[in-house]
Amino acid sequence: MxxxxxxxxxxxxxxxxxxxxxxxxxxxxxxxxxxxxxxxxxxxxxxxxxxxxxxxxxxxxxxxxxxxxxxxxxxxxxxxxxxxxxGPLIEDQVRSDLTMRLYFGQKAGESEMAGWIRQGLEQHRAKLAELILLMEEHQAHMPRSTKLSLQYGIDYHQGQVNALSRLLEQLDS
Amino acid sequence: MxxxxxxxxxxxxxxxxxxxxxxxxxxxxxxxxxxxxxxxxxxxxxxxxxxxxxxxxxxxxxxxxxxxxxxxxxxxxxxxxxxxxxGPLIEDQVRSDLTMRLYFGQKAGESEMAGWIRQGLEQHRAKLAELILLMEEHQAHMPRSTKLSLQYGIDYHQGQVNALSRLLEQLDS
DNA sequence: TTCGCCATGTAAGAGGTTACATGATTTA
DNA sequence: TAAATCATGTAACCTCTTACATGGCGAA
Known part of the structure; x- marks a missing residue:
């Protein structure tokens, strides 16, 4: 489902x-x-x-x-x-190629892994910026629920950015 | 793709x-x-x-x-x-019924929304606990890349738990 | 004695993607 | 003058889900 x-x-x-x-x-x-x-x-x-x-x-x-x-x-x-x-709440579904590559990527070099992480970082940063802009622009005339959800989206991408940044640091060390 | x-x-x-x-x-x-x-x-x-x-x-x-x-x-x-x-890295794909319900849920009562959030919280907390256990148990004999990825998973679920907790607080206030 | 775990598989169908077709207007 | 935006749609195909079928063992 x-x-x-x-x-x-x-x-x-x-x-x-x-x-x-x-x-x-x-x-x-x-x-x-x-x-x-x-x-x-x-x-x-x-x-x-x-x-x-x-x-x-x-x-x-x-x-x-x-x-x-x-x-x-x-x-x-x-x-x-x-x-x-x-009806019943459906569980979140995620499919992440990036995460899979990291999981199975011990054979790939560390520089390759760093490249993937940087790509992921860029994607999440771009989305984050987009959502923040949206929040600022439309804040006044948005229902409360929509604002909550947008905030959730911002938190999600911010979380990804933080997690990926940490991974990069660990790779470099 | x-x-x-x-x-x-x-x-x-x-x-x-x-x-x-x-x-x-x-x-x-x-x-x-x-x-x-x-x-x-x-x-x-x-x-x-x-x-x-x-x-x-x-x-x-x-x-x-x-x-x-x-x-x-x-x-x-x-x-x-x-x-x-x-080959090229595929962008992450997410489908979240919970987030959709929050986004469009201004008609649903706040108590219903709180219910959905609590369900989501439980699911992410359960996954988080599972991954932490896995990390502790198998830490010694895991390739570094797998550990990094697992850490990423832990961070992901922890982030979701934090975001959802914040939402609940905002709902109650 | 019932439920959950182990274990494999198939058929039908839902739901989605990709690639194609079309074409005017606006922006760089 | 090239590229992006606006705007709709279809056909072939692919992937995956759901539901079904089967059955023994061990634990509660």
């Missing part, structure tokens, strides 16, 4: 109407610390949700850019999300 | 021979902080790797328990793993 795109999309649309493109941007940005999926997952899922009557589509004609489809949650959609929230 | 069972299994078998059952136990235990997969993934993957000549099977006949198949990496397998390690 794992967290599905379906419910994350329903969650996003419960905060405001969005297009598939915007949803994917959200996956890459403000939500990236707990979910991501590709366009090939986003668009088919939106169509499926629409057929199930959980969301409705409005086409917005734009002259300067491609038309877009804005989706909004229906009452049935809200109920589906709330039912999901009443 | 995501970290596949194939390479994690190859990695595990590069440290010692193992059966499918033992591999799954490892997924749930010492490796759970960076990978997990079901039996339905483990056994077919082992068969596939064998057909590709990357691992070899030895059947061990046991009278008191079911027979088991012990797998060992071949030279070709070692090379495949090392080739993989030379």
């Amino acid at each position: 794992q967290l599905q795109a379906k419910y994350v999309i329903l969650g996003l649309l419960s905060t405001r109407t969005m297009s598939g493109y915007e949803i994917k941007k959200s996956f890459e940005g403000d939500i990236s610390f707990f979910f991501d999926a590709s366009y090939g997952s986003v668009y088919p899922t939106l169509n499926k949700l629409e057929k199930e009557g959980l969301i409705v589509k409005t086409t917005i004609v734009q002259t300067d850019r491609p038309n877009k489809h804005e989706y909004a949650v229906t009452e049935a959609g809200k109920e589906a999300l709330s039912d999901y929230m009443k | 995501q970290l596949q069972a194939k390479y994690v299994i190859l990695g595990l078998l590069s440290t010692r021979t193992m059966s499918g059952y033992e591999i799954k136990k490892s997924f749930e235990g010492d490796i759970s902080f960076f990978f997990d997969a079901s039996y339905g993934s483990v056994y077919p993957t082992l068969n596939k790797l064998e057909k590709e000549g990357l691992i070899v099977k030895t059947t061990i006949v046991q009278t008191d328990r079911p027979n088991k198949h012990e797998y060992a990496v071949t030279e070709a397998g070692k090379e495949a793993l090392s080739d993989y390690m030379k």
Whole structure:
């Protein structure tokens, strides 16, 4: 059992109407610390949700850019999300190539390991900076729960940065 | 692109021979902080790797328990793993139902949110205790890289516990 | 005597990725 | 003028999960 795109999309649309493109941007940005999926997952899922009557589509004609489809949650959609929230909590899932390489990497040289760690550090630092910016910019008009969650994301990436920094120091010593 | 069972299994078998059952136990235990997969993934993957000549099977006949198949990496397998390690590092993937619920959970009551956080706390505390025990027990005969990685896992879970504790405090205030 | 552990495996299907197709506008 | 952004979508494929099937031994 794992967290599905379906419910994350329903969650996003419960905060405001969005297009598939915007949803994917959200996956890459403000939500990236707990979910991501590709366009090939986003668009088919939106169509499926629409057929199930959980969301409705409005086409917005734009002259300067491609038309877009804005989706909004229906009452049935809200109920589906709330039912999901009443169900059992799914355990966090992590897949980390970096950690695997460190775990099995005694044959790889220490300089290679240091390289991987530095790459990981950069990735987590970038995400951290992004989330902090988001927090500062939108702090005023964010529900409390969202702020808590964002704080959690910031703590997560900060924790990773700290852990990886410590690893680098230990490697050098 | 995501970290596949194939390479994690190859990695595990590069440290010692193992059966499918033992591999799954490892997924749930010492490796759970960076990978997990079901039996339905483990056994077919082992068969596939064998057909590709990357691992070899030895059947061990046991009278008191079911027979088991012990797998060992071949030279070709070692090379495949090392080739993989030379390839580009895959970014960490996280899917967290807990975080999603917090993010979208302004409609859920605060007591519900607190409940989810407590469940998450318990899960991370349990994993943390497990990894610390592992570290203490096997410290002496672990390669340095494995120790570093385990330390990383401990730091990860400790970080989660800290972050979640802070969230709980903020909820109560 | 029931439950958990040991131990392997398969079939069906869900859920996802990758790569492709299209194309105008804006920014560097 | 090249690259990034906006914007949607599909088809083929891959990986993994779920549920099922089987069965003996040891502990509570």
